[in-house]
Amino acid sequence: MLTEAIHGKKAVATFDEAANSYLENGGSDRFLGSFDEETGKWTGLMSHLVGVPLKDITQARMNEIGKALYPNVRPDTLNRQLWTPFIAIWSHAERMDWAQPKRWIRPKTPKGTNVESFGPKRVGSYPVHYNVAWEFIKGLGVANATVFTILFYSGMRPIELFTMDTSQVNVKNRWITLPKSKIGEPRGVPIHEALVPMLTDMVKNRPGRLVRTSDNEPFTIFDNAGGQMKTAIIAARLRTRIFDVAPYTARHTVSTQLVVEGVHPHKKDQILGHSADDMSRHYTHVPQDPLIEAINKLPTIQEWLGQDWMREPVKHVGRWAKPLKKAEREAGLEAFKAWAAGRVAA
Template identity: 50%
Template sequence: MPLKLVQRKGSDNWYLRGTVRGESVFISCGTSDRKAAETLRIKEEARLLDETVNGRKKTITFDQAADAFIAAGGSDRFLLEIGGNGKPKGLAVELKGVKLFGYSQESLDKLANRLYPAALRDTRVRQFYAPFRAVWNHAAMEGWADHKKWRLPKKPKGTNVQELKKYRSGSAPTNYEHAARFVGAMSPAPAMLMTALFFTGMRPIELFVLDAAMVNVPDRWITLENSKIGEGRGIPIHEFLVPLFESLCQRGGAVFRKPRGEPYPITENAGGQIKTAINGARKRTGIRDVSPYTARHTVSTQLVVNGVHAYVKDQILGHVVDDMSRRYTHIPQKPLIDAINTIEVPQSWREMWWWDDPLGLSGKLVPGTGARNDLKEKRA
């Protein structure tokens, strides 16, 4: 039978109730306006009829798939955000109502050119192609779309081809001695987080949401149920990090926290949560080319230098999303653990003053911060 408009006792809002080709429906219209509710009824009935006749794969739209991806734990960054004017923006808004079925590489590239006409290749990949592919992969896993390899923009080639851009910290690797000088000038809490970044290659957002239940210290393995790309992945723990995780996981809950013990907030600017600590370390050391994302580039580069196979490196960094990778998310893999352990640890990193008791010293501040202990010492 067709859908009907009904009102529940004690509520002014209208609801849709009925059965469309065997599917029971009871949906809130979110409005008390009868005319608006009737318009929604007609659209929903047509959508459900189209879906049951042609199948979910031929009817689901990108914004519907994006909503499902976000609901499953995927990042909404560049997909669905609220702009400065209070209106929603992002790829899900641009592709609202666009069906996944039949969507082509040509259409994707045209949209990228329209939205990012002057952007560099890396910016397009990060802000456009990566979130699009994450949603598509989630839809494919749910059976709503075919598995498909979407092409990324090509990198410039040749000695005469250059991309002119302002240098930005975090866009290039560094060496571990240099990084140790920088991290050693931070308070323990952010220093511990930066240490984990430099010896796992994880994304900052992944460490900010890391819970003690995800860390298997004896087997040297971290399991993320949902990563940035919306798929679970396993991460090997460097032997150097074992005492750190053993200590911090004792309190349960969020592994890495602010000096006062609160979990780091999850914001759009992943890595910006320790901006104050980063700026402080820059002032103390004069080093300005280290940031949270520097660690990921450094791990990737060091693994290549150490001769680690590209497939193993990509597994560690979470770049591989094939079925076999997902199947072994929860299972510690020795080749990955051996590979991460090829990264050598500078002695200066091992001798940082908080290393003997990470949990007990996590609330301390580096001299010269907080209540300005440096000034008190001068007065004394």
């Protein structure tokens, strides 16, 4: 207490204090680890940082923790399971004035054709063409098709969409306000013109949670990772014979397509929520024309835009996908086996 009184909270705040404050303010506990009541010990990231002052955490220390917790994993796995939760807590500590701002170095995926591959990429970690996305969406019921459509034309993280309310959508000015992103920062998301009819109907006729299940109920969130879509996605894969589309595919697709369309990297990062300087935080609620112009460069497919549920998603939310017949299921499973075998061989 004396040290804190003299030198301030930055001199004494520990990582677990920051983590607890982060969780109390709505942060996710995913990948932080769990506490064993019998042994009185933590697992995961917390096992390495409980009681450690924030001022003593260095890049070298975090690199060593990464090697200890996740040896021989891909850079994207290490980012997702170590660096994303850690930086979210550190950013919270900065806002509380408990920690000095730091620029942490995340692992990067190796570039070049001579990089050794350790197996096929995880589904959802790479982009697809928009025509492939549409063919897959045809295999979904309206509720899930709506979710995928918004993701493919916004680049939002699935968790951001699942927890959104219609009050956050300003259709007139083409802007969505997210008070808290995955890393705890507020951000704004431009609305693609293709989503205008859909979002207009949702805002007008569906107060509360923006996206709903086919029973017109909010999606249940499981471990901060979405929910209630797994069965529908599996069935859609069997119907369409497209096996490499998942909710997170949309985010990678938007990112890649913006690059293809020549959008400046800074604008792309702002759209995806990668860029959060003091200025962008200050204007989270203010629609930004350059970002709206950029998101509208994403390609559209007329058949997709012409669906009745694109105009009236609330009215058609209860429409299920056509049930799979036994022969279709068996044929789909055979196609999946061939696809999976080809990935392993590659």
